Amino acid sequence: MGSAPAQTMRAQQYDARDNKLHLNEIPIPSPREHELLIKIACASLCHSDVMLFEPNEQGLILGKNPVTIGHEATGYVAATGSGEVASKFKKGDPVGFICAIDCCFDCYACKNVHNAWCETGKTKMQGFSEDGYFAEYAVIDAREAMVLPESLDPKSSAPLFCAGVTAYHGIADCELAPGSWVAVVGCGGLGHMGIQYAKAMGYKVIGIDITEAxxxxxxxxxxxxxxxxxxxxxxxxxxxxxxxxxxxAAVNFTASKKSYDDCPAIVKPGVGMIMVVGIPRAPLQFNALDIALGRYRVKGSNNGTCYNMKAAIEFSAKHNIKPHMTSFKLEEVPKMIELMNSHKAQGRMGVVFD
Incomplete structure (x- = not known):
């Protein structure tokens, strides 16, 4: 007789009681009717994951405790829920996905702004208010998933499903003419992808960072x-x-308030834009007179919904834009966080599962 299917899995969970990560053994979840059970192939680290460990004034909400961290992953469909939306996928499909759950996906905010502002007020973000992806399995909303283009490998494409979508729209939403000058502020996990997207869109690019790496x-x-x-x-x-x-346009991918304070000096007066992507701990400050007199504009970029995800992923596949990712094991997530905090990481860091 064959062995019984596994009932538990390993997961890196943040515990607010000691502000630390713990590698726990927890039950493998079951998908609800509109969900998919995913065998994670790759989960990568985003700076907002690290914000769980820091005091911040930006509205980052922790729900359940402890909670599996991570909101950026790719994998294979292991099981599907019974509903119509889940039935569009089949077992074994290589998929990528984003992290909003329990929203309606149908109101104006969900379709045109961001699921975070769903009119139901019930939205949860996996990796923060609900279990995320630094685990051997995860359940995700089938509406937030897509089958990967053939040229994208599930074991290396995880960063596209946060960093990629965010960086793509951070550049594309500037709506500039080809040949325009774009400053990419912060050339790490997000910015190194922003540079690739900006070049593929025909812009002249200046990178700004604080480390030689x-x-x-x-x-x-x-x-x-x-x-x-x-x-x-x-x-x-x-x-x-x-x-x-x-x-x-100065597209700021950093969590540094000072870098935002420095942006107005490099933006062309009257036509320039500061694009807000990275989230510092403290609120940003802009000079009201500068904005009132049109010295520059300030804009935000939608960092990913099921309605704008596909364009970013297909653009990435078409232009061969891939994240530069260093691979780690699940037990090494604390080391990944340490490298990110010390600015010693290049590109993205991800856990690759067997």
């Missing part, structure tokens, strides 16, 4: 110029000289 990553990803904003005290003047008065 990230500057090298920016160049490797195709940035036309790259500046270390700590080492080069003249970087803002150099950028305005290079671009004839400033960039058309």
């Amino acid at each position: 990230a500057i090298e990553e920016a160049k490797n990803c195709g940035a036309d110029h790259a500046f270390n904003s700590v080492e080069d005290k003249e970087y803002q003047k150099k950028i305005t000289d290079l671009t004839g008065g400033g960039v058309h």
